[in-house]
Amino acid sequence: MFNIERWQEIFEAISKNRLRTFLTGVSVASGIFILVILLGAGKGLQNGIEKQFERDAAGIIEVWSGTTTKEYKGLNPGRQIQFRNSDYNQSVQKFEDKLDLRASTNNYWGQAFAYGKESGSYQFRGVNPDYGGIENLTIVQGRYINAKDLESNAKVAVIGMKLKNDLLKDKEAIGEEILINNINFKVVGVFTDPGGEREETRAYLPLTTVQKTFGGGDKISNLFFTLKKTKDYDEALAQSEKFTQDLKDLLKSKNVVDPEDDGGVGVYNSVKDAKQFYDLNLYIRLFFWWVGICTIIAGVVGVSNIMLIIVKERTKEIGIRKALGASPFSIITMILHESIFITTIAGFVGLLASLALLEFVGPMVQSEYFRNPEVDFSVALTTLVLLVFAGAMAGFFPAYRAAKIKPIVALRDE
Amino acid sequence: MIEIKDLHKSYKMGSSELHVLKGINFNIEEGELVAIMGSSGSGKSTLLNILGILDEADSGSYILDKTPIKKLNETLASKYRNKFLGFVFQSFNLINYKSALDNVAMPLYYQGVKRKERYDIAMKYLEKVGLGSHVHHLPNELSGGQKQRVAIARALASNPKVLLADEPTGALDTKTSYEVMELIQGINDEGKTILIVTHEPDIAAMCKRNVVLKDGLIIDDKKVEQVRASSYV
Numbered sequence: 001m002f003n004i005e006r007w008q009e010i011f012e013a014i015s016k017n018r019l020r021t022f023l024t025g026v027s028v029a030s031g032i033f034i035l036v037i038l039l040g041a042g043k044g045l046q047n048g049i050e051k052q053f054e055r056d057a058a059g060i061i062e063v064w065s066g067t068t069t070k071e072y073k074g075l076n077p078g079r080q081i082q083f084r085n086s087d088y089n090q091s092v093q094k095f096e097d098k099l100d101l102r103a104s105t106n107n108y109w110g111q112a113f114a115y116g117k118e119s120g121s122y123q124f125r126g127v128n129p130d131y132g133g134i135e136n137l138t139i140v141q142g143r144y145i146n147a148k149d150l151e152s153n154a155k156v157a158v159i160g161m162k163l164k165n166d167l168l169k170d171k172e173a174i175g176e177e178i179l180i181n182n183i184n185f186k187v188v189g190v191f192t193d194p195g196g197e198r199e200e201t202r203a204y205l206p207l208t209t210v211q212k213t214f215g216g217g218d219k220i221s222n223l224f225f226t227l228k229k230t231k232d233y234d235e236a237l238a239q240s241e242k243f244t245q246d247l248k249d250l251l252k253s254k255n256v257v258d259p260e261d262d263g264g265v266g267v268y269n270s271v272k273d274a275k276q277f278y279d280l281n282l283y284i285r286l287f288f289w290w291v292g293i294c295t296i297i298a299g300v301v302g303v304s305n306i307m308l309i310i311v312k313e314r315t316k317e318i319g320i321r322k323a324l325g326a327s328p329f330s331i332i333t334m335i336l337h338e339s340i341f342i343t344t345i346a347g348f349v350g351l352l353a354s355l356a357l358l359e360f361v362g363p364m365v366q367s368e369y370f371r372n373p374e375v376d377f378s379v380a381l382t383t384l385v386l387l388v389f390a391g392a393m394a395g396f397f398p399a400y401r402a403a404k405i406k407p408i409v410a411l412r413d414e
Numbered sequence: 415m416i417e418i419k420d421l422h423k424s425y426k427m428g429s430s431e432l433h434v435l436k437g438i439n440f441n442i443e444e445g446e447l448v449a450i451m452g453s454s455g456s457g458k459s460t461l462l463n464i465l466g467i468l469d470e471a472d473s474g475s476y477i478l479d480k481t482p483i484k485k486l487n488e489t490l491a492s493k494y495r496n497k498f499l500g501f502v503f504q505s506f507n508l509i510n511y512k513s514a515l516d517n518v519a520m521p522l523y524y525q526g527v528k529r530k531e532r533y534d535i536a537m538k539y540l541e542k543v544g545l546g547s548h549v550h551h552l553p554n555e556l557s558g559g560q561k562q563r564v565a566i567a568r569a570l571a572s573n574p575k576v577l578l579a580d581e582p583t584g585a586l587d588t589k590t591s592y593e594v595m596e597l598i599q600g601i602n603d604e605g606k607t608i609l610i611v612t613h614e615p616d617i618a619a620m621c622k623r624n625v626v627l628k629d630g631l632i633i634d635d636k637k638v639e640q641v642r643a644s645s646y647v
Contacts, residue, residue, distance in 0.1 A: 005529060016511035320507045323468060325496020325524040325572065327489045404488065408468040411507060 010338050020313070021342055024306050028343045029350030031299025031387060035292055036354035036380050040362065042288025044373030046281060059236060059271040060134055061244060063223035063251065069263035073256055081255050081264040085211075085218040090254065091225075091247060098243060100226045103131035106210050107221040113203070114179040115167040122163055124180060124203040125221075126210025134224045135193055142174045142189035149206040155213070158189035160200030180205075183213060227271075233278030240271035292383075299387055304394030307339055311398035318402045319410025328403035335399040336392055343391040347384040355380070415576065415607050416442040416465065421474035423460055434460045435471070436630035442576075442609070447602040447640070449618035450611045452627035459580060461627070462611045466499055466578045467491050479575050496524050500569030504581035506561040508553040514540060514564045515549040521572035539567040543597055559590035566597060570606075577601070577608040583617055595620045596643035616641075 014021050065081040088104040106126035113122045125131075132144045140161065149156055157178065164173050164187075177184045185205065193199040210216055227243060230236045244267050249259060257264035311318075318331055355375070362373040402410070423435040434457045442448055452458045463469035464476065467483060476483045478498055486494065500521075501507075508517050518536035527535070540549050543563040553561055562582060569577055579598070583591035595617060602608050602622075610621060618624050619641045626634035 005523065008529065009523065012516070013511070316507075317509055320509055321520070321524075322488075322492055323466075323495060323501050323507070324521040324568070325492050327492045327524075329489065330524065406469060408463050411468075411503070 006334070006337060010334065010341065013334075013338060014342065020310060024303070024310070024339070024342050025346035025349070027302045027306055028299070028346040028387060028391065029353070031295070031302060032347050032350035032380075032384055033354045035295045035299065035383055036351060036375050037357065038295055039288060039292050039379065040354070040358040040373040040375040041370075042284070042291070043375060044362070044365075044370045046284045046288075047371040047373075048367070049284060050277075050281065059226055059240060059274050060268075061225045061227070061240060061247070061270070062268045063225075063247065064221070064266045064268075065255075066263050066266055068257055068261055070258040070261040072258035072261065075256060079264070081257060083220045083223065083251075083255075085220060087251055087254060088220060088223055091223060091250060094250060095225075095243065095247070098227055098239070100228045101130045101133045101224070102226075103128050103134050103224045104207065104220040105131060105222050105224070106207055106216050106219060108210070108214065112179075112181055113163070113167060115176065118167045118169075120166055122201050122203065124157070124205055124210070126207035126216070127204045128207050131204070131224065132191075134226065135195065135199070137191040137193055139189050139191050142187070144189055144191070145204055145206050150208045153209045153212055154206055155183065155185050155209060156188045156206065157185040158191055158204045159187055160202050161190060161192050162197050162200040163203060164190050166201075181214065232282070233275055236274070236278065237271055240269050244269045296383060296386060300390040300394070303343065303387065303391040307391060307395035308398050310339075311335060311395065311402050315402055315405075315410050319405075319407045319412075322403075322407035323411065328400075331403040332396065332399045335395055335402075339395040340388055340392050343388045344384075347387055351380055351384055415444045415446075415479060417475075417477040418465075419475045421461075421464065421476065422472045423457075423464065423469075424472060434630055435464075438474070438627075438630075438632060440625060440632060440635060442607060444607050445602070445605050447599070447608045447622045448610070449621035449624050450609065450627060451613060451615075451618050451624055453613060456627040457630045458611045458613075458627050462578055462580050462609065465576075465609065466501060467495050492524075496521060496572060498575045500572060500574035500577045502562070502565050502569050502577065502579035502582045504584040506553070506558075506565045506585075508561060508564060508568075510553055513550050513552055514545060514556070514567075517553070517564055518568045518571050521568060525572060536567070536571055539571050540564070542570070543567045557590075558586050559593055562586065562590075562594050563597065566594070566601075570601065575607060577606055579608065579610045581611055581613075583612070583614065591617065592643045592646045599640075599643055 065083050068075070068077050068079045068081065071077050083104075085104070092099065092102050107123065108125070109123050110121050111124055113120055127145055128150060129144065129146055132139075137144065139158070142158070144158055145156070148154070157180070159173065159178075167178060168176060173187045173190050176187050178187060179185075180203065185203075191200070207220070211218060225243075225247075227236070227240055230239060248265055248267050251265045252259055252261070255264060314335075321331060355377075358373055358375060365373075418438055418440055421435050421438040422433075424431050424433040438461060450458045450461060460469065464471050467486065478494070481494065481498075483494065509520070512520070515533060515536050518539055519532040522532040522535060537546075537549065540546055543566055545560060545563050545567070548556060548560060553564070556564065582598070583594055586594060598608060598610070599620060610617065612618055619638065620643050621638065622640050623637050624634070625632055
């Protein structure tokens with residue numbers, strides 16, 4: 001295959017026919033460039049819409065405890081099951097590789113909140129850092145609970161917008177001390193929740209602080225998990241159902257609950273309700289694939305057209321070469337070799353240019369419905385191979401015909 | 415060297431058929447310098463194209479250097495062209511984007527000769543036709559006579575058995591024509607068999623044998639006293 005003499009012959013033809021080379025190159029490079037940008041923009045739009053449609057994080061699996069309804073291993077029904085830190089830790093340990101977000105909370109309803117003369121009854125939850133992602137909170141001021149707060153049992157609070165408006169009115173909230181059950185907590189952040197005003201009347205405190213300060217010991221109320229993302233809905237559903245079952249089995253056996261008893265340990269799998277969301281995602285992806293395929297077709301037509309013109313332009317040269325002893329095979333390989341070489345190089349240039357554009361300009365065009373445009377490198381590479389192949393095919397047929405015609409006819413071509 | 419028997423060729427022109435060659439018989443020995451003459455439409459170019467394996471006869475036999483030329487596929491035809499024949503055309507047919515040297519070296523490329531050797535041989539032939547100082551010029555930087563010299567060098571480069579020239583002086587003025595003929599005579603003096611298609615009597619007179627075609631038949635075939643082109647220059 002590697003024939004240095006042919007390479008030299010081709011390099012000569014390429015360097016002596018700059019305009020022709022340039023035009024072929026530009027058409028291929030721009031085809032790839034537009035395609036990659038389109039796919040990137042499609043992905044950006046998908047990411048943006050994904051973000052818009054997330055009230056809570058997509059596909060939360062929530063676990064709560066209740067009272068048992070069946071006798072099991074000599075224990076009476078009607079027992080209240082209480083989760084503890086160890087339940088959470090064991091679950092995380094066992095399913096570590098499947099989990100995306102994980103959180104445990106300790107919830108207190110109807111607690112006395114006060115600031116200056118204002119007071120009221122609100123809910124607070126002891127939480128860990130991942131919980132913000134589970135609730136899909138947006139921090140509008142300050143920050144969320146972090147790992148350091150949990151380590152140091154800091155008396156800090158992140159409060160909802162509604163709660164802030166009720167207690168602190170128009171005052172700057174960050175740094176103010178509020179009283180929760182007569183204990184001082186410093187406000188470090190204010191959040192809004194896409195779930196609505198009701199969820200904005202809560203305060204989130206570090207879980208460790210809540211357990212120590214309010215006598216919770218190592219008790220927790222709920223466990224929350226999300227699983228790593230999968231491509232399509234069916235896979236996500238199957239995975240989440242298996243996970244749900246495994247998690248139930250683990251928690252029931254640890255808390256001595258009959259495996260058939262759904263009263264003691266309850267699990268809600270919201271992936272079941274997420275079909276709409278996955279469907280929308282699918283439609284967006286399909287749309288951009290369709291646009292992408294149309295672009296490829298346009299690119300293929302463009303490249304084919306240029307190859308046709310090139311061969312036509314070279315008909316006389318082909319006649320001369322044949323008169324001098326070139327076999328039809330050597331004519332075809334010469335034209336194909338040249339076309340593949342040019343389209344490959346130009347394709348790579350277009351690919352790199354578009355990837356660079358996505359990389360550097362992409363982050364600057366974030367908006368509500370458009371985030372992180374990106375493109376799968378292997379998809380881009382496949383496209384390139386497709387275009388090079390199409391160029392070669394488009395070059396092959398006219399080259400084959402030109403190599404077939406009698407040299408005397410080709411020589412007459414002016 | 416060349417044996418032709420009862421060669422026929424016709425072209426389809428729409429519904430009618432044009433019978434161009436109506437049974438041509440003649441032989442050419444090694445070292446001859448033959449002029450094929452005739453008015454336009456007499457079939458002389460068609461005959462040359464068949465002799466050059468650029469075109470195919472409908473019937474009759476053609477033996478070139480003991481090799482029968484019949485029903486060849488394109489690959490074999492191109493191989494024979496490369497091995498046996500060198501072409502000189504009226505319109506030169508040089509490749510525009512290649513230098514004189516590259517043009518002359520091209521038949522050798524198709525013979526599979528290595529690059530360096532190719533250029534050595536091409537250089538030798540360019541010097542032989544008196545263009546040693548123009549090897550890196552492109553065809554459009556050369557005069558008509560110089561272009562035809564490059565074409566002759568190219569035809570000679572593959573060391574063919576027969577040189578076929580189709581109106582080699584047709585696009586040149588008289589003085590340049592005689593210079594080119596002087597070169598062709600010199601090559602013939604070295605023993606190369608050469609066929610020239612021409613309609614100019616003064617060019618035919620510079621050959622050793624004249625074959626006259628009319629309406630697809632040979633009407634005259636005689637040896638002539640060669641006029642040396644150098645006597646005009």
